[in-house]
Structures are given as structure tokens and as C-alpha cells.
Amino acid sequence: MSSPSSDEILARLIDLHPKKIDLSLARMEQILAELGHPERKVPPVIHLAGTNGKGSTGACIAAALAAQGQRVHRYISPHLVRFNERIMLDNRPIDEARLTELLEEVERINAGRPITFFEITTAMAFLAFARFPGDALVLEVGMGGRLDATNVVDRPAVSIITPVFLDHETYLGGTIDLIATEKAGILKPGVPCVVAPQDPEGLRAIERRAAMLDTPLLVHGRDWWFEQHPEALIVEDNGERLELPRPALDGPHQYANAATAVVALRRLPPKLCPGPAALAAGVSRASWPGRWQRLWSGPMTDLLPPGWELRLDGGHNPAAALALAATLDMLPPRPLHLVVGMLNTKDASAFLAPLLARASTCTMVPIPDEPLSRPPEELAAAAAELGHPARQAAHHVDAVRAIVALSSDEPSLILVCGSLHFAGVVLADHG
Structure with a gap:
């Protein structure tokens, strides 16, 4: 045995x-x-x-x-x-x-x-x-x-x-x-x-x-x-x-x-x-994976047009969202597309508020194989209450595919965020 x-x-x-x-x-x-x-x-x-x-x-x-x-x-x-x-x-x-x-x-x-x-x-x-x-x-x-x-x-x-x-x-x-x-x-x-x-x-x-x-x-x-x-x-x-x-x-x-x-x-x-x-x-x-980490290869990055960038961050509370917003404000202006997966134990509205104000689009997704994943429709409803319409997708790779298909060729930033659990899933997919 x-x-x-x-x-x-x-x-x-x-x-x-x-x-x-x-x-x-x-x-x-x-x-x-x-x-x-x-x-x-x-x-x-x-x-x-x-x-x-x-x-x-x-x-x-x-x-x-x-x-x-x-x-x-x-x-x-x-x-x-x-x-x-x-x-x-x-x-x-x-x-x-x-x-x-x-x-x-x-x-x-x-x-x-x-x-x-x-x-x-x-x-x-x-x-x-x-x-x-x-x-x-x-x-x-x-x-x-x-x-x-x-x-x-x-x-x-x-x-x-x-x-x-x-x-x-x-x-x-x-x-x-x-x-x-x-x-x-x-x-x-x-x-x-x-x-x-x-x-x-x-x-x-x-x-x-x-x-x-x-x-x-x-x-x-x-x-x-x-x-x-x-x-x-x-x-x-x-x-x-x-x-x-x-x-x-x-x-x-x-x-x-x-x-x-x-x-x-x-x-x-x-x-x-x-x-x-x-x-x-x-x-x-110092190196710390899953925190404003750039992804260079994998199923999502393979979909990106030239000049686009994909970042991953496991922040999941309001303070982390504010830190992300401050980081975004330091960058040269370009379209920002959010892909968000969150646990149902976290305050979605408080996390989303500072980020939605800076985003061109936002797509809500489930966290694969996570029983506590908040349904995308609930996240989209929270975004709607903040005055920002949000898309939904069945998977984060599908979300990126749709973002690229519906956007211009202007170099853009995709930020995948909302949960350390979600960050772990994404990193497992992207080496």
C-alpha cells in the first residue's frame, strides 16, 4: 500500500x-x-x-x-x-x-x-x-x-x-x-x-x-x-x-x-x-506573488493583443482596493478592464467602489471550485448599485476573451482581482 x-x-x-x-x-x-x-x-x-x-x-x-x-x-x-x-x-x-x-x-x-x-x-x-x-x-x-x-x-x-x-x-x-x-x-x-x-x-x-x-x-x-x-x-x-x-x-x-x-x-x-x-x-x-503581479504566459495572456498587460492581485478588502487604486493612479492613462472574483464573506461594494471609478469595463466571474465564491450576478448587482454596469462570464479566461473581442486595439491593462483564493487559481493556470 x-x-x-x-x-x-x-x-x-x-x-x-x-x-x-x-x-x-x-x-x-x-x-x-x-x-x-x-x-x-x-x-x-x-x-x-x-x-x-x-x-x-x-x-x-x-x-x-x-x-x-x-x-x-x-x-x-x-x-x-x-x-x-x-x-x-x-x-x-x-x-x-x-x-x-x-x-x-x-x-x-x-x-x-x-x-x-x-x-x-x-x-x-x-x-x-x-x-x-x-x-x-x-x-x-x-x-x-x-x-x-x-x-x-x-x-x-x-x-x-x-x-x-x-x-x-x-x-x-x-x-x-x-x-x-x-x-x-x-x-x-x-x-x-x-x-x-x-x-x-x-x-x-x-x-x-x-x-x-x-x-x-x-x-x-x-x-x-x-x-x-x-x-x-x-x-x-x-x-x-x-x-x-x-x-x-x-x-x-x-x-x-x-x-x-x-x-x-x-x-x-x-x-x-x-x-x-x-x-x-x-x-x-523582495518578491511576493499574487500582489500586483504581471503575468507573462498562460491561457489569459495568450489572448492579449500586442501592447496589452495583464496584472493579478489577491487584495480582497476595502483597504486593499484603495491601495490598488493608488497604484493605478501612478500609471500612465490607458483603458482599464477589471476581472473580479470574490468570496461571499467579503464586502463586495466596498471593494469595488474605488476600482470601478477607474475602470472602462468590469467583468464578474466565479472562483472555480470554491464553495464560498460569490455568484457573478451578485457582484454585478453590487456594481450596478454603485452606478457601473458590469458584464458576467462563466470563467476568467472567457472574461478576457470577451474583453479583447469587444475592445479597440488600444493598449490596455486587465486587472484580475478580488480574492487570494482567486489569485491562487489563476497562478495555477499560469505557471
Whole structure:
């Protein structure tokens, strides 16, 4: 009998708990104790919470540490195409054999007890990070912070809170104050926390929590600043003015993410803290798939006339839409065609509003093989309420085919967006 694949084991793990999300640390603490507390044996941790920007900020940190010659592990969620992407060992996805072995181990130790998919796979990730030699671990929160499965690390080297916005309100609360309070749950006594640009309400919540724990905060606009230039990022931190390259990741919001990463890197222990050349490399080399990513080949790009461009972005909340809109505003004028697929758990109207105002056309599509996909007719109705008629298509490739057929030959931009799940499907189709 052949050994099960990681996909087969993961499918079993999904069914261990009746809820997809059940925020608690009790189950994590139990299984980690039974596994010998691997979370206490991982390399120094950079712990990131926040609504948007965690992945891009983490990518800059990982690139800078790698440029310094450090072996960097990363924990990322969700994945785009393959689960292996969530667990990066020395900046590479975990290999299938090691992943399968670790999954079987945690499944055996758990012995069928109720535990959420994110919790048991996070426990498995800690095993991987503890056993594979590394110098640093960039650890992203899955949701919230206070009760997130990653929040079992007693003393990270540094914490980061990226911008906090409304998202996951069902689980985290319906106000910025409540959501930021949950995100600030990762703060630890005496561990410095770098706070990215925040809504004032969110910053007050973070400062409240920090005061309770005696956590030193480094707050944007008070303790550090950055300037955005066409070909440079300037960071002012601790009395120094750092001149760095333009971020490799496009969009004005990426300047803030890169600057946040730089300030956090400078708070690492001397053994890890990158020098100026490595900081510059982190900013200029960071890569983060599914975020304003240009697609060069595949079934959709094969349909494009000369001079056309296809971009993919997994942003799915109102703040991400505003960041996309700001990115679009930096580009030379040309027709913009949107192809949108969204989950029914997201606020379609708030996401669409800033983008529709800039679009020549919008086509709504389902997310293939996704039970929570919002029907195209619902998305089209949301667009109509905003005063923008929208087309519908049965598949994203059909949407691009229709856009090209109904448009002039003028070079145009097609932006596929609305969901990280959708971005993963598209990337799987496009290599």
C-alpha cells in the first residue's frame, strides 16, 4: 500500500473540527506540549500581525536577512497554489517528503481530537522550523493575534503590527478599535514592536495594550518616518537617515511596508541585524506573488493583443482596493478592464467602489471550485448599485476573451482581482 500524499492527509485534517475557525489557544497548547514544545526551539522570531501588508513586509525582511547570508524560515497563510508555500525553510517551500512525514506525526499525536486545520498545521510548522537549521523565523499571524495559533511564542525578537483595517469582523469585532486590540494581542513585555502607519483609533488600541505590558513601541510618525521618492525610499530612524532603493514591489503602499521592514530589521539582535547593503537588497529584491503581479504566459495572456498587460492581485478588502487604486493612479492613462472574483464573506461594494471609478469595463466571474465564491450576478448587482454596469462570464479566461473581442486595439491593462483564493487559481493556470 502506497503512503498517503500530503493532500490526502490535509483533507483528513480539515474534518477534525466542525468549524473552520474557532479562535482559542487551548488546543494549540495541548498539542505543542505533546510534541515536546517545538515552538520553544525555533530560531529567533519576527512576529507579524495586521490586516494588510504582512506578506510584503515579511518578504522584505526575509530578502534582507538572506542577503546577509542568514537562513530564513517563513510561515505564511493562506497559500496560493500549494500548501507547501506556507512553510518556507531557508526561503524555499517545504519538500513533499518532509511535509508528509510531519503531517503524519502531528495527526498521530492528535489522535483524532477536535482541532482546527490552521491549528494542527501550525503545530506541524513549528516542528519543521525547530528541526530544520535556521537563523531567523518570519512568523505571520493567520487571523487576529491574541488567540491566533502562532501566538504561542513567548518572546519573539521583534513584533510588527502592519496597518489595521476592517476585515474578518465576524471573528475580530466590527470596529477598528476591537480589531486592533486583537492584533495587539501579539505584544510581549519588553519586546520591541514596530507599528506601521495606522488609523488613529487603531493606534490608540495598540498603545493601550503596550502600556499594560510595558512593551516598547516604535510608532510611525512619532519614532520613525519615511519618504517616498520615484527612485528611492528614505527612512528616518533612531536619528539616522537611510537612503534605500525604490521597493521592488509596486504601489505606494509598498513604500510603507518596506520602511516598516527596515525599522524592524534594525531592532534585531546584533548577530542578525543586517548592514546597509543587506537592507538595500531586502527592499530592492523582495518578491511576493499574487500582489500586483504581471503575468507573462498562460491561457489569459495568450489572448492579449500586442501592447496589452495583464496584472493579478489577491487584495480582497476595502483597504486593499484603495491601495490598488493608488497604484493605478501612478500609471500612465490607458483603458482599464477589471476581472473580479470574490468570496461571499467579503464586502463586495466596498471593494469595488474605488476600482470601478477607474475602470472602462468590469467583468464578474466565479472562483472555480470554491464553495464560498460569490455568484457573478451578485457582484454585478453590487456594481450596478454603485452606478457601473458590469458584464458576467462563466470563467476568467472567457472574461478576457470577451474583453479583447469587444475592445479597440488600444493598449490596455486587465486587472484580475478580488480574492487570494482567486489569485491562487489563476497562478495555477499560469505557471
